[in-house]
Amino acid sequence: xxxxSNTLANAVENLSNLPGVGKRSALRFALHLLKQPPEEVQxxxxxxxxxxxxxxxxxxxxxxxDSDTCPICASPKRTQSIICVVENVQDVMAxxxxxxYRGLYHVLGGVISPIDGIGIxxxxxxxxxxxxxxxxxAAVEEVILALPTTMEGDTTAFYLNKQLAPLGVKVTTIARxxxxxxxxxxxxxxxxxxxxxxxxxFA
Amino acid sequence: xxxxSNTLANAVENLSNLPGVGKRSALRFALHLLKQPPEEVQxxxxxxxxxxxxxxxxxxxxxxxDSDTCPICASPKRTQSIICVVENVQDVMAxxxxxxYRGLYHVLGGVISPIDGIGIxxxxxxxxxxxxxxxxxAAVEEVILALPTTMEGDTTAFYLNKQLAPLGVKVTTIARxxxxxxxxxxxxxxxxxxxxxxxxxFA
Numbered sequence: 299x300x301x302x303s304n305t306l307a308n309a310v311e312n313l314s315n316l317p318g319v320g321k322r323s324a325l326r327f328a329l330h331l332l333k334q335p336p337e338e339v340q341x342x343x344x345x346x347x348x349x350x351x352x353x354x355x356x357x358x359x360x361x362x363x364d365s366d367t368c369p370i371c372a373s374p375k376r377t378q379s380i381i382c383v384v385e386n387v388q389d390v391m392a393x394x395x396x397x398x399y400r401g402l403y404h405v406l407g408g409v410i411s412p413i414d415g416i417g418i419x420x421x422x423x424x425x426x427x428x429x430x431x432x433x434x435x436a437a438v439e440e441v442i443l444a445l446p447t448t449m450e451g452d453t454t455a456f457y458l459n460k461q462l463a464p465l466g467v468k469v470t471t472i473a474r475x476x477x478x479x480x481x482x483x484x485x486x487x488x489x490x491x492x493x494x495x496x497x498x499x500f501a
Numbered sequence: 502x503x504x505x506s507n508t509l510a511n512a513v514e515n516l517s518n519l520p521g522v523g524k525r526s527a528l529r530f531a532l533h534l535l536k537q538p539p540e541e542v543q544x545x546x547x548x549x550x551x552x553x554x555x556x557x558x559x560x561x562x563x564x565x566x567d568s569d570t571c572p573i574c575a576s577p578k579r580t581q582s583i584i585c586v587v588e589n590v591q592d593v594m595a596x597x598x599x600x601x602y603r604g605l606y607h608v609l610g611g612v613i614s615p616i617d618g619i620g621i622x623x624x625x626x627x628x629x630x631x632x633x634x635x636x637x638x639a640a641v642e643e644v645i646l647a648l649p650t651t652m653e654g655d656t657t658a659f660y661l662n663k664q665l666a667p668l669g670v671k672v673t674t675i676a677r678x679x680x681x682x683x684x685x686x687x688x689x690x691x692x693x694x695x696x697x698x699x700x701x702x703f704a
Contacts, residue, residue, distance in 0.1 A: 362506045
């Protein structure tokens, strides 16, 4: 499609790099922006630009933060003896939304995946081990592995368990089972099988 | 959803103002941007910012342009005696893509719609009449109305025809009929009826 303006074409080109956005959606975005008050468009541009300058990562848990230590790691209200290991920042937000967890986090930044060229050194595994060994920010009693149940997630969990076990810390993993509201007859066999093996006392 | 960083929250807030983009997609965009090289993100921010500073509208046809006169109005290769009246810039691009039209355009910027509070004065109708009267950029022989077949589009076309007729210019409208590749049996009655009324000589 030929655009009547290079400025527009440039905006469309850049917007279409967003995930799931094609040339048509990008054009729709750009034409929408042209109809908005200039201040609003400039606000958007500034907000995007600030992602490159104002975002920090917590030096303890590697979660996104506005400062060097994230609000969760800095909070005295959180149980500092429990660390929940997750793949990425989205997982932290998902667990925070449940309001069921009051401990700290550790964001690996991915899972071990030789096919994608992601090895142990590409993940924040060494800092996790340091946190457990040195008790950062406090003595660690339990590490919860909340990793995806994929081949890569399981490999990462297995490796982490092997590294953490000698440090004398309790290693747990989140429960897998039938989702709340799901019918047994439609559940896959592996999940249903696990949910029977890992059954718990009824109330 | 609570976000771990105000900078991120601000970006999500602004991105979710894009059409068809909710908080979840906006978060996906923002987290995607965080993983990109900073130069690319800054490029996007600049491209968006430039939409507010570098975009001009053609003083003749009101189409988007990088300069005061758009490439189409400025081109000596276009037939300057024919003006195609369209609702918006997207329509110009759609017609340009057909490569079937070599005349000029006039972008109204909308259609008459009392419900949305859009009246005659909100549209570029006066400049269209001036172009026809004064022959800008050249003497006008024909005005093609390529407006949507909605109540509002028809009202606008009717009004334009009433204003243009006394100026001694030929007023035409684009053909309505069965789309190429469509089956007659699935066509709506109004379209099929019109296509019979407006039949043309076979080759």
